[in-house]
Amino acid sequence: MFRKVSTLLIASLLSFGANAQPKGKREPLVTQEQGSFLVGGTTLTEPGKFEVANALKPQGQTLHGDHAYAFYQIPVKAHKYPLVFLHGAGESKKTWESTPDGREGFQTIFLRRGYGVYLLDQPRRGEAGKSTVATTITPTPDEQFWFTQFRIGNYPDYFPGSQFPKDTAALEQFFRQMTPNTGAFDANIVSNACSKLFDRIGDGILITHSQGGGIGWFTAIKNPKVKAVIAYEPFSSFVFPAGELPKPIQSASLFGELKGVEIPLSDFEKLTRIPIIIYYGDNIADQPTTVWNKDHWRAGLEMAKIWAATINKHGGHAKVVHLPDLGIKGNTHFPFSDLNNLQIADLLSDFLRENNLNK
Template structure:
């Protein structure tokens, strides 16, 4: 792995900023804990008789397919909590300390006075008890994700990438990946998020990447979702009959919109929503040779089509590129980049604009 020693000014600025916020300021917590949200119970066929044979499965139950939620509530918290849902191959670790040990969004937003609820989605991480079997592979794919997450084009880190240009950072980052313990079920994850909001109460849902899909469904399901912040969502909801055609791409994962019922789409129109994209993303109609870039070109295009449809029906939706806000160098993991404090400030600016930060 080659480490680029010529850091850009933006990255150097991020390093200086990170040193100033490396340690979290003291925060008084009035409550913290964890719980399971949602889930299923299945029963094996047969009659329960564990006294005769404790290993006999007949009639025994399995509790699984729930989300795991860890929460913290600061003193004098804002009215709306923040509920965080990670993306593909990730867990609640996404929102905790960054790979190089700085404060992640969990601590940053606690310090800003928000109650935080961090989810491991069903069949992932600490919510790994699945009701369906799956074979977990051990596929070497670090370099694939490195390119897809716009950290660089292996083995080079992009000069403007706002991450520490070190082997240690990448080693810690790769170790945050965790497998599915059952098949990914969009509705199942949405139900887990909805159940989490039942305990959290009113709040803003913050999703990342593949968490965007179930996040949109949960927003339509739960009256407690008062706003949605989607960080580089992988898909977007369109009313039935209006899902745009899939765009040609050099990425192995084409950007596909998801159809929702007209009734659910009407519910989404009542919720303020913002989607943030990081750096090194351009729109346009022509596929790019760099598939890692092209993967996000088509998703940005899809997001803009979604924004137009939302606004056409009177929704409050906005797509924002962080470089347009003067926040430069962000990878797909903007919550752990060197300038994650600036990203959090921008998110709070939007929440204040929408009256969600009271």
């Protein structure tokens, strides 16, 4: 499954720890290993006997589905813990690859910094699209909603100082990278597949985005090989111990109030054993407002702070970082691919170093 990548194809070694180069001036990359595989999933079998003469009939045949797809790259002299990247809703592993305007994304930024990287397509999405359940995909013009929901701006206007590239080609690339579910989103199926990945690769660090945030908590609960969780702008599926569920947070969100999820204390306590950090970008309201996208994410940020405080009350190590509080302005829902993504990557590198995860 694993294959060596010939160093004859690449001119020089990685510049570990250095910032990624601007487009057109990048240093060559060298990887020790590169490949892909499918992990997790289930198998359905149709009753009956398979007959070669009637091979188009389902009787006696199988369907393998609901697995995750993983693409990986391991650099020369890699750090001990690889980084596992999980996308959010409507996205795929493309989230972490080249940015919409063609700059390096976290995939190669952190490869250059000496980390093995695993990019996931969750079950029923992207290259893991083989689902065991049916769905109907209806083409729906909704991209201006997503522009607004993801706080690029209030379409057609960009927020002042937005870190999203403002050329039309980049915006088209962004719209085209979105991809549908081929079956209903199921957090248990997705976290099972993520846990199976850690069973296969061993200890590592899980990095999530948006809807993937809840998957991060569930995966860390299921598998002690998750040594840290970094979450970019989670919104739903904040988990709390039984009896400690906070009141729902009301907002002008198009999706209604934000509720937490109650789980057994024994499961919640597993999250207190690893470092966790959550990052949020700019243009999030600091008090209730009728501007629905800003208020939607206000609720998410407030819930995240309540959640982190609950983790820490139980002896954990969770932190919420609102980037404007650090003087970092203009970030959208995709800070890791915004124009200042090297600065955002530096924050992640600092977190890994401070928690002795860069060995």
